Amino acid sequence: xxxxxxxxxxxxxxxxxxxxxxxxxxxxxxxxxxxxxxxxxxxxxxxxxxxxxxxxxxxxxxxxxxxxxxxxxxxxxxxxxxxxxxxxxxxxxxxxxxxxxxxxxxxxxxxxxxxxxxxxxxxxxxxxxxxxxxxxxxxxxxxxxxxxxxxxxxxxxxxxxxxxxxxxxxxxxxxxxxxxxxxxxxxxxxxxxxxxxxxxxxxxxxxxxxxxxxxxxxxxxxxxxxxxxxxxxxxxxxxxxxxxxxxxxxxxxxxxxxxxxxxxxxxxxxxxxxxxxxxxxxxxxxxxxxxxxxxxxxxxxxxxxxxxxxxxxxxxxxxxxxxxxxxxxxxxxxxxxxxxxxxxxxxxxxxxxxxxxxxxxxxxxxxxxxxxxxxxxxxxxxxxxxxxxxxxxxxxxxxxxxxxxxxxxxxxxxxxxxxxxxxxxxxxxxxxxxxxxxxxxxxxxxxxxx
Ligand code: PMP
Numbered sequence: 001x002x003x004x005x006x007x008x009x010x011x012x013x014x015x016x017x018x019x020x021x022x023x024x025x026x027x028x029x030x031x032x033x034x035x036x037x038x039x040x041x042x043x044x045x046x047x048x049x050x051x052x053x054x055x056x057x058x059x060x061x062x063x064x065x066x067x068x069x070x071x072x073x074x075x076x077x078x079x080x081x082x083x084x085x086x087x088x089x090x091x092x093x094x095x096x097x098x099x100x101x102x103x104x105x106x107x108x109x110x111x112x113x114x115x116x117x118x119x120x121x122x123x124x125x126x127x128x129x130x131x132x133x134x135x136x137x138x139x140x141x142x143x144x145x146x147x148x149x150x151x152x153x154x155x156x157x158x159x160x161x162x163x164x165x166x167x168x169x170x171x172x173x174x175x176x177x178x179x180x181x182x183x184x185x186x187x188x189x190x191x192x193x194x195x196x197x198x199x200x201x202x203x204x205x206x207x208x209x210x211x212x213x214x215x216x217x218x219x220x221x222x223x224x225x226x227x228x229x230x231x232x233x234x235x236x237x238x239x240x241x242x243x244x245x246x247x248x249x250x251x252x253x254x255x256x257x258x259x260x261x262x263x264x265x266x267x268x269x270x271x272x273x274x275x276x277x278x279x280x281x282x283x284x285x286x287x288x289x290x291x292x293x294x295x296x297x298x299x300x301x302x303x304x305x306x307x308x309x310x311x312x313x314x315x316x317x318x319x320x321x322x323x324x325x326x327x328x329x330x331x332x333x334x335x336x337x338x339x340x341x342x343x344x345x346x347x348x349x350x351x352x353x354x355x356x357x358x359x360x361x362x363x364x365x366x367x368x369x370x371x372x373x374x375x376x377x378x379x380x381x382x383x384x385x386x387x388x389x390x391x392x393x394x395x396x397x398x399x400x401x402x403x404x405x406x407x408x409x410x411x412x413x414x415x416x417x418x419x420x421x422x423x424x425x426x427x428x429x430x431x432x433x434x435x436x437x438x439x440x441x442x443x444x445x446x447x448x449x450x
Pocket of ligand 1: 273
């Protein structure tokens with residue numbers, strides 16, 4: 001490719017088969033995609049296989065992967081332990097329509113990591129887990145309202161759809177009943193005064209407070225352990241439930257979750273992603289008296305009503321086998337600590353590089369995560385309470401072109417140019433990433449984008 005080729009020219013030249021697949025996809029799949037988070041202009045690469053820290057597209061290009069399987073891949077791709085567990089489980093049957101030993105073993109494994117919890121109910125995904133947690137909270141307290149934090153992501157169901165990407169005024173997302181949105185009290189992240197106003201104004205109507213422990217989208221809008229404790233205290237001061245959404249952070253920031261790190265005792269916790277090693281599955285973990293509302297035997301429900309929950313995929317034996325094997329492997333190699341120290345290294349080295357190259361980039365985040373803020377302000381100098389929009393902004397075309405340039409150079413990050421480290425990345429991979437981002441930024445500079 002000529003020196004003068006643009007990032008887009010290089011991308012198009014490198015990915016013709018992905019382009020053809022994207023054209024076919026748009027005729028069958030809305031937007032050519034299967035989940036909103038994978039949308040990328042003009043089209044995203046199509047991956048054929050992955051192993052370790054690499055994935056390969058349909059054109060044969062290799063990518064050093066920092067997307068992290070939406071956060072699920074703590075052991076990278078196709079870890080031998082996972083392959084063995086999944087292959088063995090499939091060989092024994094994928095759907096028994098019956099109880100099976102692995103669900104008991106997995107429940108015990110999960111509860112071992114969450115000492116303040118007494119029960120676990122598996123679900124098919126993280127979205128299903130938060131749906132069930134909110135239903136349990138309403139049934140347990142007999143109250144209608146849920147407190148949520150603007151822009152926090154808890155999945156895509158009706159009770160959490162409004163006020164995630166838009167509707168920060170409390171209105172309903174398209175397709176969601178206004179009655180449901182009206183039962184949500186939407187608070188700006190880290191706004192202690194608004195938390196107090198919710199408690200004073202609606203205390204007796206609030207069933208639960210749900211929050212992402214690292215802040216919006218695993219820390220794009222950061223929060224703090226202090227604020228999390230304030231939310232927990234606010235909930236408990238009015239007899240409402242504190243629901244910690246650890247779908248991303250659970251088994252990633254630590255096997256004991258963010259709650260273990262920050263010393264929290266949620267009434268209910270939602271987990272997924274790492275839980276089943278990237279296979280479908282999630283869970284609600286929490287107080288026995290709340291989760292026992294799922295128990296069909298009235299004598300164990302202390303007079304409380306039965307809460308409905310079913311699911312063909314719930315506790316699927318292949319997912320349970322994958323989860324057990326990967327959680328044990330993460331524990332054996334102290335995988336969370338490894339990924340966390342690589343995350344800290346990546347943020348430090350990326351910031352050093354940005355400074356020495358005079359790039360308008362600031363890298364931030366916590367644990368195994370790195371986020372990018374584009375602009376001349378450093379992320380750590382911005383108050384996340386007052387500047388929600390600054391953290392949520394993804395300047396275009398810079399963000400798109402940076403990820404595209406990284407793809408051209410053989411790296412993948414997510415569409416916000418955030419990324420995740422796993423237990424199988426190494427310091428060498430971090431250095432490669434730093435070099436790759438410096439080279440990608442130089443490509444943006446050549447196009448006058450930085
Ligand atoms: N909650 C949080 C904090 C998440 O990060 C996600 C997924 N990104 C979900 C809920 C939804 O989980 P799932 O994609 O498994 O439905």
